[in-house]
Amino acid sequence: MMSDKKIKNIFVNGAISPSFISESIAKHSSKTEIGGHSIFLGQVRKDEIDGKSVSAIEYTAFEDLALEKMHEIRENIFEKYPLSCMHIYQSLGRVSAGEICLFVFTSSAHRKPAINxxxxxxxxxxxxxPIWGKELFEDGSHQWKENK
Incomplete structure (x- = not known):
């Protein structure tokens, strides 16, 4: 059964900045029941494909569907693990190679539930x-990225 919790928007425009990430971490210092955080940062790679270098990825999504699905996943994860909180941020639009495009941050009284x-x-x-990335190459060409 779905709860009546509000569906959270996970999308941010462009890259996720290091200052945003550090501020998110700092905001948890008052939550003294937390003993462990786990953080995943997805970064755009400068892959070389057929001799061409990726300069950026342009992310698009079926936003409403993605947010509904993420809400279901969030509810499911909270039922499965004793988490204090969970934050998820996914870039939309252009993110250059070397920049952060995904930030997942889970917190718990103990490390294992946060990590898992x-x-x-x-x-x-x-x-x-339903989120897709279009790889933009340095020569101006592009192709849709395979999700791995």
């Missing part, structure tokens, strides 16, 4: 959410 929940959220998000 973080890993499961990342895997499910990649497998189940």
């Amino acid at each position: 929940a973080c890993e499961e959220v990342v895997e499910r998000l990649k497998a189940e959410l």
